[in-house]
Amino acid sequence: MSSDEEVVATSIPYFIGKKENIIQTRRVLKSVGGRDVLLIYHQGDFYAIDARCYHSGGPLQEGDIEVGCKKSLLIYICMPQICFNFKFSLLPIKDFDGRPCIVCPWHKYKITLAEGEGLYQAVDPSVKPLKSTWCSKGIKQRIHTVTESNGDMFLTLNDSPGTIDSDYYQTEKYRDTFLKE
Numbered sequence: 001m002s003s004d005e006e007v008v009a010t011s012i013p014y015f016i017g018k019k020e021n022i023i024q025t026r027r028v029l030k031s032v033g034g035r036d037v038l039l040i041y042h043q044g045d046f047y048a049i050d051a052r053c054y055h056s057g058g059p060l061q062e063g064d065i066e067v068g069c070k071k072s073l074l075i076y077i078c079m080p081q082i083c084f085n086f087k088f089s090l091l092p093i094k095d096f097d098g099r100p101c102i103v104c105p106w107h108k109y110k111i112t113l114a115e116g117e118g119l120y121q122a123v124d125p126s127v128k129p130l131k132s133t134w135c136s137k138g139i140k141q142r143i144h145t146v147t148e149s150n151g152d153m154f155l156t157l158n159d160s161p162g163t164i165d166s167d168y169y170q171t172e173k174y175r176d177t178f179l180k181e
């Protein structure tokens with residue numbers, strides 16, 4: 001592994017902010033332990049996934065900003081301290097196959113928030129009438145653990161061995177361009 005491919009991952013819990021603030025902003029981009037992670041609050045649950053899409057490195061924090069754009073701008077203006085080292089994201093969360101997914105803005109790949117699975121629809125032509133069903137490509141996006149303690153939120157990176165597709169976009173090469181955009 002060359003130096004620009006090195007990924008630093010550790011099981012240390014990182015403080016990532018106050019619970020109430022993350023609930024308010026809903027999505028936060030955070031750089032911790034050499035990794036860029038997108039934190040998401042969705043319907044009462046917190047999720048943390050690698051910030052760049054496993055397919056081609058698409059920025060999962062971006063996308064359709066029709067919903068909530070003005071609200072996030074207002075939060076940014078009123079609470080600039082929360083925004084230090086954070087970036088807001090407004091990518092819509094949708095349910096596919098009954099599971100909440102984030103949809104990449106580049107090629108619309110669907111990734112489950114809880115497992116990091118890539119989902120796709122398939123049709124069995126031998127079955128009539130034709131009907132599409134959701135299938136899994138397996139775990140493609142590395143997900144991480146979010147915990148709470150007395151209103152403080154912590155992120156523990158998933159440093160499980162083995163390569164997950166999204167690891168490729170956590171190298172210095174991609175991090176440099178990503179965070180400077």
Ligand code: FES
Nearest residue numbers: 053056058104107
């Ligand atoms: Fe995300 Fe292609 S980069 S779908």
